[in-house]
Amino acid sequence: MKPSPFEISRPGTLDAAREALRDEAHGTKVISGGQSLGPMLNLRLARPSRLVDVTGLPGLAEIRKTETHVEIGAAVTHARIEDGEVPDPIPGMLRHVAAGIAYRAVRNRGTIGGSLCHADPAADWVTAMIALDAVLVVRGGGGAREIPMSGFMLGAYRTAMKDDEILTTVRIPRYSDQARWGYYKICRKVGEFADAIAAFVADPERRTCRVVFGSTSGAPFVSTELARQIATTGAAVPLDAVKSVLRDSGLNLSEVKIHQLAIAHSRAVTEALSDA
Amino acid sequence: MPETLILTVNGEACTVTVAPRTQLAEVLRDHLDLTGTHLGCEQGVCGACTVIMNGKPVRSCITYAHTCDGAVIETIEGHRGDPVMDQLRDAFSRHHALQCGFCTPGMLATAHDIVTRFDAADEATIRHELSGNLCRCTGYVGIVGAISEVIAAKGATSAPPAPLRNVKPFTPFDPVEAAAVPAASAAPKGSVSTDGGWTVVKRSFALNHAPDAVWALFRDPARVAPCIPGATVDSLDAENFSGAVEIRFGPIRARFGGRGTYANDDNARAGSIRGEGNDKLGKSTVRGELRYAIAAGTNPQTSRAEVELRFEIDGMLAQFNRPELVTGFVNYILAQFAANCDAVLSGGEAGPAKRLSVFAMLWAVLKARFSR
Numbered sequence: 179m180k181p182s183p184f185e186i187s188r189p190g191t192l193d194a195a196r197e198a199l200r201d202e203a204h205g206t207k208v209i210s211g212g213q214s215l216g217p218m219l220n221l222r223l224a225r226p227s228r229l230v231d232v233t234g235l236p237g238l239a240e241i242r243k244t245e246t247h248v249e250i251g252a253a254v255t256h257a258r259i260e261d262g263e264v265p266d267p268i269p270g271m272l273r274h275v276a277a278g279i280a281y282r283a284v285r286n287r288g289t290i291g292g293s294l295c296h297a298d299p300a301a302d303w304v305t306a307m308i309a310l311d312a313v314l315v316v317r318g319g320g321g322a323r324e325i326p327m328s329g330f331m332l333g334a335y336r337t338a339m340k341d342d343e344i345l346t347t348v349r350i351p352r353y354s355d356q357a358r359w360g361y362y363k364i365c366r367k368v369g370e371f372a373d374a375i376a377a378f379v380a381d382p383e384r385r386t387c388r389v390v391f392g393s394t395s396g397a398p399f400v401s402t403e404l405a406r407q408i409a410t411t412g413a414a415v416p417l418d419a420v421k422s423v424l425r426d427s428g429l430n431l432s433e434v435k436i437h438q439l440a441i442a443h444s445r446a447v448t449e450a451l452s453d454a
Numbered sequence: 455m456p457e458t459l460i461l462t463v464n465g466e467a468c469t470v471t472v473a474p475r476t477q478l479a480e481v482l483r484d485h486l487d488l489t490g491t492h493l494g495c496e497q498g499v500c501g502a503c504t505v506i507m508n509g510k511p512v513r514s515c516i517t518y519a520h521t522c523d524g525a526v527i528e529t530i531e532g533h534r535g536d537p538v539m540d541q542l543r544d545a546f547s548r549h550h551a552l553q554c555g556f557c558t559p560g561m562l563a564t565a566h567d568i569v570t571r572f573d574a575a576d577e578a579t580i581r582h583e584l585s586g587n588l589c590r591c592t593g594y595v596g597i598v599g600a601i602s603e604v605i606a607a608k609g610a611t612s613a614p615p616a617p618l619r620n621v622k623p624f625t626p627f628d629p630v631e632a633a634a635v636p637a638a639s640a641a642p643k644g645s646v647s648t649d650g651g652w653t654v655v656k657r658s659f660a661l662n663h664a665p666d667a668v669w670a671l672f673r674d675p676a677r678v679a680p681c682i683p684g685a686t687v688d689s690l691d692a693e694n695f696s697g698a699v700e701i702r703f704g705p706i707r708a709r710f711g712g713r714g715t716y717a718n719d720d721n722a723r724a725g726s727i728r729g730e731g732n733d734k735l736g737k738s739t740v741r742g743e744l745r746y747a748i749a750a751g752t753n754p755q756t757s758r759a760e761v762e763l764r765f766e767i768d769g770m771l772a773q774f775n776r777p778e779l780v781t782g783f784v785n786y787i788l789a790q791f792a793a794n795c796d797a798v799l800s801g802g803e804a805g806p807a808k809r810l811s812v813f814a815m816l817w818a819v820l821k822a823r824f825s826r
Contacts, residue, residue, distance in 0.1 A: 179496045182735065185455060186474040186520045207705055215705055216516025217497035219475075221770040222736045224705035229474075231520060257510070270619050281586025282567060283504050283511040296704065299778055334782035335704025358624055368585035371776060380624075387629040395782035402631050412626035430643060430781070451624055 181219035185228045189235065192317050192344060198230045200342045208232055208344065210253055210292030213284045232344060233289070241265070246352060252291025252345045260285060267310065268353040268379065275306045275361055281369045291345045297331045300371040304331050305392030306361060308400060309377035312350045318343035331397040354383035360450030362442045363393070374438035376446040380409055389447075391439045394429050401427075404443075414447040459523045463488065464532025472519050479503045479514035481522065482529055490530035490559050494588070501587030504560035505529050511567045530559035538569050541607065545600035553591035560587050565601045573610035577602065644761075646781050653777075655763045655784050659792050660751055663799040665723060668757040669748045671799060673718040673725060680804045681794035683787060693717065698731070703783060708733040708771065710740060723748040738769035761788075 186209075189195040199206055205227035209215055218224035232238060238253035243265040250264055258264065259276035266272065279285055279293075279302050293303045294314065304327075307314075312327040316339055330338050339345065359379045363372040375392030387409035392398040401423055407415050420440040424431055431439070458471045463486060470485045477496075482488045482505070494502035496515045503514040506528040533539035542565050545551070552558045561584075568575065568583045575583070580598050589597065644657035661668050671677050675695055679687045687697040696713035712731020719725060724747035732739040742765035751757045763784075794804035 180477075180480075181475040183473065184475055186518070188520065212516055212518065212521075213498060213513075216513075216518070217499075218705050220477075220496050220515065223708065223770055225707055225735060226705070233521075280498075281501065282583065283501065283513050283564065283586060284498060286510040286512055287517065298704075299782060300776070333786055334779050335706075336786075356622055356625070368582055380629075382625045382627040385627055385630045387627075393778060395778045395785065405631075406629055409629040410626055412624050430645075430785075432646070435778075453623065 179220045179222075182222055182225040184219075184226055186231060187228065188231045192235055192346070195230055195232055195235060195344055196317070196319065196342050198228070199344070201228075206230060208295065210295075211255060211288040212292075213280070213288035214292065214296045214298065232291075235344075235346075238291070238346060243352075247349045248352060250290055250348045250350070252294075252347060253289045254291075256280075256285035256288050256290065256293075257282065259290065267350040268357050268359050268381075271306070271310070271359045271361060271379075272350075275302050278302060278361075278363060279369075284369075290348055294330070294348070295337060295339065295345055297333075297335050297337045298371075299334050299396055299398075300375070300393040302363070302372075302375065302392075305375045305377050305390050305398045307348065307350070308398050309359075309361075309379045309388045309390045310350050311379075311386065311388065312348055314345055315347040315349060316343045316345050322346070324349075328400065333396040351384075353379070353381045356383045357381035358450040360446030360448070362446040362449065364438050364442050374435065374442040376439060376442035378408070378443070378446045378450050380405075380450065382409075389443070391424070391443065394431065394435070394439075396429075399424075399427055399429055408447060408451075412451065414444055414451065417441070417444055420444065457519065457523075459519060461522050461524065462526045464528060465534065474518065474520055476519040477515050478505070478507070478512075478517040478519070478522055478527075481519060482514060482527070488529050488531050492556055492559055494556070499586075499588075500557075500560075501564060502557050502560040504563040504587065506533075506563055506566065511563050528563075530562060533566070536566075538566055538604070541604045542566060542569065542600065545603050546597070549596040549600040549603070551593060551596035551600040553589075553593045557587060557589045557591075561589065561597055565597070565604075568601055569604050569608070572605060573608060575602075575605050580605075646777055646784075649764070652764050652766050653780060655761075655765075655780065657761045657763075657784065657788055659759055659761075659788055661757045661759060661792060661799070662755070662796050663757060664755050665748050665750050665757045667799055668759070668795070669720070669723040671795060672723075672746060672748060672759075673720065675716060677798065678795070681791055681798055683790045683794075695727075695729070703779075706771075708736050708738065710738075712740075733769075733771070736770050738767060738771035740765055740767045740771070742766070759792075 187198045189198055207226035207229055209229040209231050210233055233253045238251040240251040241264050242249040248265050248267040256276045256279045259272050262273055264272055290303055293301050307327040314325045314330055315322055318340055325338050361377050363375040365372050372393045377390040380387040387405040389401045389404040390398050404415055404423055417440050420443055421436050424436045424439055456471050456473050460469050470481055479491055479493050482491045491505055492502040493515055494500035498513045498516045504511050505514045507525050542562055564587050577598055580601050647654050675690055679685050684700040689696045693715050698709055698711040701708045710731040710733050712729055714729020716727040726745045728743045730741040745762045747760045749758045798804055
């Protein structure tokens with residue numbers, strides 16, 4: 179199999195990259211690691227006439243730690259995160275999530291920014307970054323703007339980014355040493371698209387708690403109700419109660435999906451709250 | 455426009471001139487005659503094409519030419535003088551870790567990476583790390599045994615450290631929800647199920663006009679088709695239609711052209727559309743049937759549309775036939791369709807044709823369906 183012909187440009191600056199995108203917005207696609215787009219190109223499900231490779235843009239492979247945040251360049255690979263190159267905003271969570279993405283050969287090329295922009299409902303970072311309350315910095319015609327992760331993904335493969343915007347940085351707040359996290363996904367085979375993903379992050383010092391469900395039919399589902407219940411009691415919510423929240427979510431989930439999501443959630447929370 | 459790449463393959467400098475769409479695997483196999491790298495699925499799943507690029511395993515089927523300039527690559531033909539690969543080859547041979555041999559080049563590349571990254575690994579860890587390489591002879595026992603032996607020969611005893619976790623006591627607290635999280639938009643009610651090779655999507659959605667008016671729209675393909683995002687009608691008579699639907703779903707683009715039949719029952723305010731079409735460039739075909747019925751809504755000025763879509767997709771698109779994506783796509787399309795119907799019934803026009811979508815299935819459907 180061979181992709182449809184495409185031209186490739188490797189702009190050296192963000193402005194040049196945006197120019198290349200604006201040039202032919204409808205036949206042009208940004209490519210980063212290409213580990214999701216590549217299969218679509220080979221299958222000819224995607225047939226862009228031009229690809230704009232953003233992996234060489236200045237700053238996109240950088241990792242920074244500030245007083246309040248950890249900042250990850252959009253073109254940082256999953257493998258670098260798995261290997262601990264990124265300072266922990268919360269101990270161990272990023273490494274755990276990264277290590278569970280597809281396979282090592284894919285993680286060596288796939289990037290966090292590419293995964294977020296691709297916005298596959300079953301992808302790990304879209305769920306994990308909502309749980310961590312990350313903010314995405316995108317660069318467009320009017321300069322840089324920030325998009326909170328909770329409003330970034332609009333649906334399957336749809337995001338709040340405009341055609342000529344480029345994601346440059348993922349900013350994750352640094353959590354206190356009291357923070358707890360849990361992350362669990364159900365896959366039929368290691369590395370396959372997940373059937374259900376659940377993330378939990380709670381920080382008593384920041385007084386924030388997030389409960390997120392991923393691998394639904396669109397953007398991850400955030401339950402403030404479950405988050406409040408767990409934060410105030412310090413205990414997991416019974417499975418039946420979790421299921422009824424999912425049933426009332428308006429997401430029209432099948433009973434099988436509800437069960438898988440509820441199980442993933444209870445395992446994530448149990449893991450997060452255990453003192454072992 | 456072809457580009458010239460300079461790369462180092464198995465220790466030798468090579469120069470190749472290839473088109474940008476060329477996969478690394480093709481550079482190796484067709485331009486450098488290194489056919490030991492095998493292509494299996496060509497979509498990053500099977501692992502057969504795995505090679506070592508700049509010291510790390512990568513899928514050569516989804517690594518394109520432009521990223522290879524200046525790269526240092528080792529294929530199964532190479533690794534000369536590499537003691538780890540020598541040990542692995544020897545162990546694979548003794549453990550009978552290959553049968554047909556198709557997966558072996560990729561298995562050895564991944565095995566090399568596992569041995570390099572892990573000083574100690576139990577069988578579960580090795581199997582986990584090996585999960586991206588499929589052996590259809592199912593010869594995993596020998597493969598895992600061989601890798602295990604080579605890792606053990608490193609003589610290290612320490613297991614990789616477990617990720618750090620907070621173990622301070624958890625103090626319950628009253629959370630402050632910092633940012634308002636948008637509520638999930640109300641999806642149409644319905645279900646998605648499978649029936650043999652067919653996917654069956656049932657949906658029910660409201661329209662803000664009386665049933666008579668809605669039915670007059672639905673029964674007339676020429677009027678309802680423009681309400682379907684991306685649909686165009688080429689020909690139409692009392693029973694038959696032909697046309698096309700353009701789909702955009704994330705990076706996916708497809709244009710399904712096809713034909714079919716439709717029938718309406720004015721008394722029951724119900725009808726059906728059957729059709730099939732294909733996407734020539736993407737080599738996918740879809741067959742589908744759409745049944746629809748219009749009932750009274752919660753008050754006389756509103757209606758409820760009940761829609762059942764059955765479809766079957768063959769070809770490339772079928773590779774992406776994941777139920778949750780189908781559901782998300784259907785909801786998105788229906789919301790636009792319903793909004794367009796309401797706009798037309800109010801005397802306006804359907805919004806600019808939006809090509810969305812994904813699944814051809816729907817496609818078929820929609821297209822078919824409403825399309826004439």
